[in-house]
Amino acid sequence: MMTVSAARTLKNGDSCFVGIGIPSTAAILAKATHAPDLVLIYESGTIDTNPTRLPLSIGDGELAQTALTVVSIPEIFNYWLQPGRIKIGFLGAAQVDKFGNINTTFIGGTYKNPTVRLPGAGGATEIAGACQDTTIICRQSTRTFLEKIDFITSVGYGSGPNSRKSYGLIGNGPTTVITDLGILEPDPDSCELTLTKIHQNVDVDAVIAATGWKLKISKDLEVTTPPTDQELLFLRKLNPPKKS
Amino acid sequence: MSKFKSLEEAIKELVHDGDTIAMEGFTHLIPFAAANEIIRQGLSDLTLVRMTPDLIYDRLIGAGCASKLVFSWGGNPGVGSLNRFRDAVQNGWPKPLEIEEHTHAGLSNRYLAGATGLPFAVIRGYQGTDLISVTNNVAEITCPFTGERLTAVAALNPDVTIIHAQQADREGNICLWGITGIQKEAALAAKKVIVTVEEVVDAFAPRSNSTVIPSFVVSAIAIAPHGASPSYALDYYIRDNDAYIAWNAISKERESFEAWLVSEGLRK
Structure with a gap:
């Protein structure tokens, strides 16, 4: 459901900065269904790529061979991402706070003596800064959705509505947060992430219980449309169940 | 004087203990053969620079070659964590690793x-x-x-940048294509440049998206077929994804990693 929800946020003609995992699957699904003219861009430098299978890594040969053009790393960040040319960016997270700030650096302990060291920033910090809109994809629990995160690797809304402007970040910030329980969107005034949609058969109390801050619920809470047969068929074809 | 050398000679002459070394290749053309040679020669106290440490630096860190790591994303791409990197940062094994972390x-x-x-x-x-x-x-x-x-x-100016390319010509010019990442900038920023190549050709075929590095900025070239494996070299071989997945188990425990070093002939 996270993958399908992510795919549905992409509109035909959008440009999308994609990562490996759910973002890739969602982008390929969107391109195969409702958004054939979606432009996929990977940080490895592949622009308008058309993978026919799931890439194994961000720089998979499949991405280079099916791309309109391949550019260098400084070019992808300096010419394409930084000026705000790319519409949507997908971001994963180990921890998220109520302003959509993200931690992918470490969990527990201190920066110098972490309990669990994570991979770090990669392209995420600048995607969070410069894409026009970003979509965060993260499983929701009290371990991941926290009042205070251990480290801010990528900025969402900082400490509120005025932070992004003061940091010189040109994108709008996280406009959608997709979880396994529902969808959160920033409150138009406070920028605090608010539950606006819930997946079918999920209880609102369960979402509240899985959130580390006092979660606000939209007055117009909707239920997401379950995956269609077409979406499920395509996903099974793209990602056949692993033989154990 | 010919710039063509064996990989062993190139590393012995140009890389020294305490140097700042950049080994680049963004998921593609990662210079694994050169890294194995550095482990084999027992170099130490290196400052390793690389955007994505990948398996290549996980090995060098675990083998004790590094005292500092400059990086921007330290995971096993498409698989998960880098266990030797984590062990060094979290527990200081096999020695403390200073980090300088970027985007x-x-x-x-x-x-x-x-x-x-x-x-x-x-x-x-x-x-x-x-x-x-x-x-x-x-x-x-x-x-x-x-x-x-x-x-x-x-500015970052490594003592030595090491990259892997598809081809050199007989004059020692270098040609790489596909995803060319940060290799050109890393090479031009360095004081010395070592390039390993899949093969030597008489002339480069015209290609879109190819990057040519002229011979006069290259210090040494070593022929190393499959020198980027288990990553890939476009038009030569594909990524050995099973090796990336298998690395998780090999690198999980210190003992299994050290047994791997011996089995690969990197440590006696």
Whole structure:
């Protein structure tokens, strides 16, 4: 459901900065269904790529061979991402706070003596800064959705509505947060992430219980449309169940 | 004098204990053969620079070659964590590892400044993150024209940059294509450049998206077929994805990693 929800946020003609995992699957699904003219861009430098299978890594040969053009790393960040040319960016997270700030650096302990060291920033910090809109994809629990995160690797809304402007970040910030329980969107005034949609058969109390801050619920809470047969068929074809 | 040498000679002559080494290749053309040679020769106290440490630096870190790592994303791409990197950062094994951590844009622009002979490069980034307070070589700067707050990243000039390319010609010019990442900037930023290649050809075929590095900026070339495996070399071989997955188990425990070093002939 996270993958399908992510795919549905992409509109035909959008440009999308994609990562490996759910973002890739969602982008390929969107391109195969409702958004054939979606432009996929990977940080490895592949622009308008058309993978026919799931890439194994961000720089998979499949991405280079099916791309309109391949550019260098400084070019992808300096010419394409930084000026705000790319519409949507997908971001994963180990921890998220109520302003959509993200931690992918470490969990527990201190920066110098972490309990669990994570991979770090990669392209995420600048995607969070410069894409026009970003979509965060993260499983929701009290371990991941926290009042205070251990480290801010990528900025969402900082400490509120005025932070992004003061940091010189040109994108709008996280406009959608997709979880396994529902969808959160920033409150138009406070920028605090608010539950606006819930997946079918999920209880609102369960979402509240899985959130580390006092979660606000939209007055117009909707239920997401379950995956269609077409979406499920395509996903099974793209990602056949692993033989154990 | 010919720039063509054996890989053993090239590393012995040009890489020294304590050097700052950049080995680049963004998921493609990762110079694994050269890294194995560095482990085999027992080099130590290296500052290793690389955007994505990948398996290549996981091995060098686990083998005790590094005292510092400069990087921007330290995972096993498409698989998960780098266990030797984590063990070094979390537990100081086999020795403490100092880290200098950037974003991709930040580190790639450190190379860009180095390649263009400037003391720093300017980006819009890092502001509002905790990275700016823990990372050296990053500083806030005010634009002299607009007054905007921007971020300066210091130039990076490695002692040696090592890359892998598809081809060299007989004059020692280098040609690589497909995803060419940060290799050109890393090479031009360095004091010395070692290139391993799949093969030597009489002339390069015309190709879109190819990057040519002229011989006069290259210090040594070593022929190393499959020298980027288990990563891939476009038009030569594909990524050995099973090896990337298998690395998780090999690198999980110190004992299994050390047994692997011996079994690969990298340590006696």
